[in-house]
Amino acid sequence: MATNSSPALGSPEPITPHGASPSQAALQKKLNPVLILLLVVAIAVALTYLLDSGAYQREGKSILPDSYHVIDKSRSPLQLLGVGEVAKGQAQPVSLIDAVVSIPEALEKSAGLIFMVLFIGGMFGVLTRIGAVETGLERMLSLTRGNVYVLVPTMMIIFSFGSTFMGMAKEYLLLIPMVIAMMQRMGLSSLIGLAIVAIPVKMGYLSSITNPYALSVAQPLVGVPVFSGIGMRIFVYAVLMVVGIAFMLWTIHRAEKDTSVTAQWNSAPLPTRHLWVLITLGLGIAFLVYGSQTWHWEEEHLSAYYLTLAVAFAMLGGLSASDTADAFLEGMKKVLAAGVLIALATSVAIILKKGQILDSIVHSLVGLVGGDNPFLASVGMFFSQLLIDIAIPSTSGQAAVTMPILSPVGQLAGVDPHTTVLAFLLGNGLTNMITPTSSGLLIFLATAQVGWGQWARFILPLCLIVALLSMGFLAISLAVYG
Template sequence: MNETLKPTLPIDTPASGAVSTPRARRQTNPAVILLVIVFLAMAMTYVVRSGEYQRHGIIVVPGSYKTLEKDASLTQLFSVPVRTPDDTHAQPVSLTEAFMAIPQGIEKSVGLIFMVLFTGGMLGVLNRAGAINAGLERLLGVTRGNVYVLVPCLMLAFSAGSTFMGMAKEYIVIVPLMVALANRMGLPNIVGLALVVVPLKIGYLASISSPVALSVAQPIVGLPVFSGMSMRVAAYVIMLPVGIAFMFTVLRRFGFDRAVALQFDSQRLSFRHSLNIVLLGVGIGFLIYASNTWHWHYTALSAYYLALSVLFATVAGLGASEGCAAFIEGMQKVLIAGVMIGLATAVQIVLSTGDVLDTIVDGLAHLMGSHGPILSALGMFFSQLLLELLIPSTSGQAAVTMPIFGPLAQLSGVSPQTSVYAFLLGHGLTNMISPTSSGLLVLLAAAQVGWGAWARFILPLLLVFAAISIALLITAVVIGY
């Protein structure tokens, strides 16, 4: 890091570049990437046979897969097919339906989209109030900008919330704060984003007691929820230090020097700033409690963020007009997230409409076959890794795949616990980089970081985690986990 750091760098001003490479490069808009994936999904409905499983609710019935007849001629591309719930024949997705899937995806995800917009608005109010800048100035003044203390503590806290309580959407509030922290130290937005996303995804990979994944996956294969904790703890204990080491490597790559004395302002905060920071901390704590106790969903969360915005503006002494302007400005910064979420959901709609998703699952199940426990476990891992792109929902992927993969794995000598482990590792790994994951897209939007820049940044760590996951999975098979 240069020795002439400017501690007054504004929160909205990126440091020496918002990408992870020193040479500026033209970024592909992530919406373009997702739009391409939508039309690739449409093409799949013509080249992949259609079929379906019977279901009890959202859980598929093993052995119930049947192929559906389908006219996959290119004349269907320009038709407007009439679909009814009791159709016995499949139809590929037409060009018209592919375009319609995009607004349908936005409509289907409207709750999540509004939650993201209201979160951005709340942070816009906090930013206008000056509380974030003042709080970070105080924090860095007290710690002398010692990232070798800050980074491990922050990553431990974020990963614990994820792996023990299944926290994910709650971190959208934290991302802009960490981006501001990185900017204050002369680092680009993507470093602040990584401070949250890397530990969050490590927590999801391990899922020691995450109810989001385990409450669905384990009962399907006949296991008590939260059982078999040992190997999940091992994944967490191994991967978290690797993630911290990766972040230290990133800091060195961007020029951080531990010998640099950072002269940040460590004066006491004003009463208004202090009160708003206390309210933010209490608000996040209550959010975690309410989400786990009352299972708040998107509508309740949006209302909560709106109420906090009013509270922050009042404490800061912002007038009604100024508070509204700050809220709208904050919403505008994350508006692209709404489009991204709609496009990601459109991929699922297209595959579901063309009845090819169950066919892909069935094909992967047959590829697993009976090749011995180690190869079968690895086959399940790679299958889950690929299916995360098509079914980014944790509970949705568990509901579709575990009833099929679980029994097949047992026939090859793979225990139900190891089957769940393969699901957690495969799903969690792809979720670090998947362009169809609405959760990841929301965090990227909050940090104002493009998907392409993030993919290049995180790929080395992803490959290391993949090697660790394979080693852990083989160990699980060998020890009879």
């Protein structure tokens, strides 16, 4: 592996794929994620006019099967301006005014998540100013001589354990800038650094061997124990990880062809201040995992934790109060766009709910499932979950909405409950790898400063491979569980 420079962590320069041509870079600038999400918001508004409004009856968060009913709707053109009259109990489309108002409403609703992302950016701004991460990475790379064919599979397997066993996702935000810095030090792009973290996390969620966020909701709703069917999920995990690692190594191999200079790693001892900062960082990540799983920290707790870590790093790194504040604010600026993206993604769900078409979308997509052929029914479940996830990107939320409906539908078609849950896991996980309405994906992209269009083009081939594999997994599951 080769390089002759060491890009700074969190560099504000535009990020393009390794070896991208000027025309490709120009195309990436046109695919601004804000514009993409504004288009999605506009489509959501249009759907509130085009689709019938309807609702399921609910018990708590769970939907009652066969309870869907259409709600009478006024489709007067005046509704677009928000001035039409609506009878009591009648649904109405979302007006342009409501569509605009949904964005600040979404900002308020997602405030905890947005501030968490900003505080992560601030914390890494402090780490960048200190320089400890960069020097630490140089020493780490000197031990392996920059052999990514050892580093990458090892890191990906470790990252996948947290997501597939414990449902970890946002906890990895701390690691993204560090892995990106490592890849940049080796002459590779930030996109590759992001993928080394994001792909195993997403593959872990796709298989969810013991992921409590997915299984504790989905499995009981179809009438099976929370962790039953684990053998099939282990098989799915193993296959997906082999494919994910192979995809990354193939990508890195292609990128290496553009690298021609010789790597020179600094193997001198770490400065004492940097050593203490890195030790604190390692302990901080370990305690973050423990605290998140033990005390179920929400975004507000995580934001406070990142702020505390930033102060600790500044003290150990010898930064003055003024330098610390400047570095923290500079780091926040680099991820500020994430707040807008998260708000726009959340506003889509608000619009669908205001127009009372979310349940209608679910009801229509469930219609993809049917017939007497169990395999076709399971594939129909998979594709319906793929599409439902665009509107409901939350894993537990999607399980609560869809499992009570799909479980009886699947049983009528001869689909075992474990296969129904597997179709949910695969559909939900696959869409969350690429959909611009997933706040989880957006904060990963914002932390890495990678555009959604750039990520979508990169990950699409892997998504298509996983989609084909998923249909194979469903066929095997049907054979195993009968």
